[in-house]
Amino acid sequence: MSTHQHQSGCCPSEVSQKPVHSHDDGGGCCPPKQKVDWLLWGSAALVAIGFALSFVPAPLPGFVQTYADGVYELVTRMWWGVLIGLVMVGLLSKVPREFVLSVLGRGGSMTGLVRAVAAGVILDLCNHGILMVGAKLYERGASYGQVVAFLVASPWNSFSLTLVLVALIGLKWTIAFIVFSMAIALITGFVFDALERRGMIAPNPNSADLPQDFHFWREAKAGMASVRWDGAFLVDVAKRGVSESRMVLRWILFGIVLAVLVRAFMTGDMFADYFGPTLLGLLATIGAATIIEVCSEGSTPLAADLITRADAPGNSFAFLMTGVATDYTEIMVLKSVTGRWLNALLLPLITVPQVLVIAWFLNMGA
Known part of the structure; x- marks a missing residue:
């Protein structure tokens, strides 16, 4: 029996007679020791230090003060979207794949893309929170075209930020921006689905067909009745939300650090002062939006300045949309989710033109 335990039992704690070394080379049944995620924890430490320094009453040395103020601003703007994203990821982990497929529709179809775009517009989340949801939708079987359409349509089209945009630039421009952004999201998703059909990008390995006898409301009613809304359920949702969003949190925290470093050399006023309604100004706006990581709450007032102060509505639209299409956090998350650089880099190549x-x-018609 002891020989059998040594061969089929797992870790050294289960076989206390003598140490077991066979698991060290990855060939044993013990899981390999996980490596430290230095990017995640290093970025988290730098953000935590900057946030703590922002509460120091005495003036700090120039760059340190700029860094602390920048971290404080981004964290206080982003926390609610990230928190809601974590909760939604935790809840989605409890939802069977069939429900997600039923709501989004069949991948590779126009109906599925329209539903994904509509979900992106309706969902009230910033671009950092929406990344967590998009990654989870991919895991739940949504096609890559649907995920991309969902992400492109989402970040600043939330209900709350739409109201802010109406107040800043007026109803006419707000409606125009929403319509054009939905069109870009729909076209981009369609192109990705076409590339998948042609075999140029790999399909989602998590995709599955919806059972023919699946009835959404009947299954939803039965599922809700079986849920125990107690403390254990909420704790499990929180744990799942955090554990399954580590990949996204890594790039969000790194994005905060990088954005604050860049902001030390490029202020928001530069957008309104130097990016006018010319081709050069438009290209400069896209370049700046690519470099600087600005969350949806921060991009909306800056985009409004490009209309009210620079008289460049096209630049304003480009600033909002290019921040989504070329966002390095989004690109890195898409690469991590799909495991392919091509899938991630095609996003800016298809959307930016x-x-x-x-x-x-829009600039010519203004």
């Missing part, structure tokens, strides 16, 4: 054309049109 569309943004340029529409932005130029």
Whole structure:
């Protein structure tokens, strides 16, 4: 029996007679020791230090004060979207895949893309919280075209930020921005689905067919009745939300650090002062939006300044959309989720030309 335990039992704690070394080389049944995620914990430490320094009453040395203020601003703007994203990821982990497929529709179809775009517009989350949900939708079987359409349509099209945008730039421009952003999201998703059908990008390995006898409301009613809304359920949702969002949190925290470092050399006023309604100004706006990580709450007032102070509505639209299409956090998350650089890098290659054309049109029509 002892020989059997040594071969089929797992870790050294289960076989206390003598140490077991066979698991060290990865060939045993013990899981390999996980490596420290230095990017995650290093970025988290730098953000925590900057946030703590922002509460120091005495003035800090120039760059340190800029760094602390920048971290404080971004964290206080982003925390609610990240928190809601964590909760939604935790809840989605409890939802069977069939429900997600039923709501989003069949991947590779126009109906599925329209539903994904509508979900992105309706969902009230910032671009950092929405990344967590998009990654979870991919895991739950949504097609890559649907995920991309969902992400492109989402970040600043939330209900609350739409109201802010109406107050800042007026109803006409707000409606125009929403319509054009939905069109870009729909076209981009369609292109990705076409590339998948042609075999140029790999399909989602998590995809599955919806059972023919699946009835959404009947299954939903039965599922809700079986849920025990107690403390254990809420704790499990929180744990799942955090554990399954580590990949996204890593890039969000790194994005905060990088954004604050860049902000030390490029202020928001530069957008309004130097990015006018010319081709050069439009290209400069897209370049700046690519470099600087600005969350949806921060991009909305800056985009409004490009209309009210620079008289460049196309630049304003480009700033909002390019921040989504070229956002390095989003690109890295897509690469991590799909495991392919091609899938991630195609996002800016497909969306930015569309943004340029529409932005130029808006500037000429202003």
